[in-house]
Amino acid sequence: MSNLKITNLTKRFSEVLAVDNLNLEVADGEFVTLLGPSGCGKTTILRTIAGFCNPDRGEIFFGDKIMNNIPPNKRNTAMCFQSYALFPHMSVWDNISFGLKMQKISRQGQKKKISQVMEMLGLEGLEKRKPGQLSGGQQQRVALARAIVTEPKILLFDEPLSNLDAKLRVQVRIEIRDMQKRLGITTIYVTHDQDEALAISDRIVVMERGHIEQLGDPYNIYRNPETSFVAGFIGLANIYEGTVVARDGSRYTVEAPFGKVVIVSDGRKIPEASKTVKFVWRPEDMKIYIQGAPNRVKGKILQAVFMGNITDIFIDVQGNKMRAQIDESRKLIAGDVIEFSIPEDAFSILRG
């Protein structure tokens, strides 16, 4: 049975439709990330699950219990806020013990649980400090400790790492994932950072304008995007449109503006011959052409940016711009003519 179920959720803020008839089921212990640009409705969903926001329509279930009319303080969810939202007048210890006090746990019980959590998150020695005396990373850990110490049914994260520097962000996200796996708490995580979403999630819900664009595991979302929005939002993408001119089993020949390409795809997505299709491939799928390789494209380098492990290349193929990322060690210069090949199975057909 799913631990969290959202059915037909709709929420409007005056003229803006924040969430549009959304359905989602999350299994027990699963880590699901809501990913999308600002204003796509992901935080509204999170706040609705927490009970801070009442849906206009639709239901929220925890297990088989409908939660719509249950106030936030009775939902047993725990949220980590973007701002951390630590109580500034309380010490680290008092911040973490707040939820336990509300649950009327005995002093002894509180002490045991808090000590365990503080040890798990490496917060020992900071018990008496006030939030203002902690670094960003420490504050984030206190917020996390405060959330998990109450053993919530569902853990909610609202862009919890956006105030940390890049290095710390990676470190804390690993800690969050480790901790979540260890405790097995169902987790909903909101972010607009695609790397974070790919690295941390069991499944990703890509959202745009209040609805789900695609739902799947990180590999599928990245390798098989279904729409140009998903393809463009997650990772870098070359997106083109062409006409199907021939079919040979699961191999399709498509006439694209830069020439003919052969695409291998599962038949579900490819429309009939002579229909227009939109397709995508990733810059890292483009290889320097060697004899006999498929989908040969020849273009002029517009810009080549050396980035250490890879070189990011912008090329012009018969007036069409493409991007390639290769680990070629030789120095590439703008103006050079270069030949690439694209593997037939690198393409994904998009539905829109």
Next chain:
Amino acid sequence: MKEKKISPIDLLMLFPGVGFILLFIGSSIFLTLVQSFGLFSITGKSVFTLENWKAILQARESMDSLFFSLKMGLLSSVGTVVVAFPIALFFRKGGTGKGILGSIIKMPLFIPALVAAFLILNLISYSGLVNTVLMRLNLINEPLRMLNDKFGWGVVFIQIWKNLPFVLLIVMAALASIRDDTIDAAKNLGAGYWSILFRIFVPLAMPGILVSMILMFIKAFGDFPIVSVAGPIYPASMAARMHIMATIYQEWDQAAVLGVIIIVTAFIVIWAYSRFAELAKGEV
């Protein structure tokens, strides 16, 4: 970073403000203090004596006035904050109609204390509006004595009415600085209404609450006009007693003693406030 040294030009620019305070307020406080010991007396005499202090401290009227003023200061300051806090909480979240309501509530701020006292007089006097309504509703058999009552409830009532908007502004500013996320976090962790009120709102608004209480205390403790109109016949407030001493009994040096007591009390309250504020912040 190295602290910048204050240049002579900085001092010169500070002079009009700080100089005025030091020169006129500082000197008058100093004069009051020395006059209470018989020096530089307004009558022209200048002999050091403790007689003025003895006379004041031994007079029952003076001590009654001191306790009465302390009582008025304490009740008015606590009362105003208790009344203002729920209103400030209500105003914390914007909404329709709150703008107009806010303007109405702030009206007493623009009415002088003496005028305010007379306005309230009409309401709570023996044959005033409140008594008339209560009588008509058969809730009381004879009018209540709310004005010039022995305890001073009439004074407390007017003080609260008059100073509510002022305190409201301070407490509202203190509450506005509390982030919504903090409140949501408390709710999320299982806190109900009262827990949020006493564990989050009150402690986080404490600096504002303390500032308004201290300002209210000093105002009500040293009040002259409201006590004169609505206060009991006996005892007089400290300020009224000082006025009587100086103008009726012509005991200017003894009036200075009372002045020093008012000033010292104010300083003690400010000191206690700063200690309490540090304690609340956990820095002690």
